[in-house]
Amino acid sequence: MVRMLTEEAYQAQKKAYVPYSGFMVGAALLAKNGTVYQGCNIENASFSPTNCAERTAFFKAVSEGVTEFDAIAIVGNKRGEKGDICPPCGVCRQVMAEFCDPDNFQVILASEDKTAVYTLKELLPLGFTKKDLESDGT
Secondary structure, three states, rough: OOOHHHHHHHHHHOOOOOOOEEOOOOOEEEEEOEEEEEEEOOOOOOOOOEOOOHHHHHHHHHHHHHHHHHHHEEEEEEEOOOOOOOOOOOOHHHHHHHHHHOOOOEEEEEOOOOOOEHHHHHOOOOOOOOHHHHHOOO
């Protein structure tokens, strides 16, 4: 599974729209139903509307009614350069926390030289979740 998702992430990376930074990111999100959703980062001249590859993959899946996931692979590097592993930003980690079991959801970070696998809980130990919004009855 790790190799397959990493290969899908590299395919998605080729589609990145990065005219400003040149930093290309690809993601491959594995849904519990076995479907893989690819995402790439999409930049914008005003920067704040820029969307990360991870969120692109999640939003594609959710827009198709899929909300349960097992793993995501993420790759990223500057165009034409060899990169290191590319961890997700805080906003992407928070989106993952919305839809994924932090104890079991796997985040696969890969580069040409290495692969590291983490649980979401390891990357977002005190994430803000739905449970934080639940009323305690007082």
